[in-house]
Amino acid sequence: MILPTYNEQGNIVPLVRQLKGLLADTPKEIIVVDDDSPDGTAQQVRDAFAEDGEVRLIVRYENRGLANSIREGIENASGDVIIVMDSDGNHRPEDVVMLLHVASNVDIVVGSRFIYGGGMSNLFHYYLSYLFNIFIRLVTGSRLDDNLSGFFSIHREKLFALDFDRIFWGYGDYFFRLLLLCQRHGFRFVEVPVFYGERKHDTSKTSFFLVFVRYTSEVLRLILLRLLNK
DSSP states (O other), X not given: OEEEESSOTTTHHHHXXXXXXXXXXXXXXXXXXXXXXXXXXXXXXXXHHTTOTTEEEEEOOSSOSHHHHHHHHHHHOOOSEEEEOOSSSSSOTHHHHHHHHHHTTSSEEEEESSSTTOEESOHHHHHHHHHHHHHHHHHHOOOOSOTTOOOEEEEHHHHTTSOGGGTSSSSTTHHHHHHHHHHHTTOOXXXXXXXXXXXXXXXXXXXXXXXXXXXXXXXXXXHHHHHTTO
């Protein structure tokens, strides 16, 4: 399980403890990938899990950023099924159990806000994300309802068959690049309903508007590459 962090000192330890409790009878490794957070996130993990063989900490000092952190976590993971989730409270730990259960039957499981049973507490962000997902599906041919989720499980052998350099850069836009490549390779998909909450501690580090500008630019770039057959 990959947990990327940046300034999550109030969130990360409770999250890891919840995950360990929910998966107490399941063999697991929890990899916290921290981008050298100035708030002491990494030290919180060291102090809480110094003797815990199930929890590993990677601190990154160069080439930082969400997608690069996730890539480094994946490259250091050894499990047959890899799960990626946010560390800020948006993704609920209890939904990990469902992702793991369903993963036995398909190649990739995506936690979706936009299928029956899913949702999001922030309705403004929910509807903007819903509309943007319609845009992604229309222009890229994606068959998924939530191309921005970032909460997923995937089998290691399938993931490592892909070209990481085409996926893992930028911010959350890595996720719809990943999904598009998975679809082109014929991976078996399923979406499961998840509900997004709000951050439990600290403040968001990204501007919602700037993120959507970045995502739109990336979708347009992908359209151009598709037209050029690249």
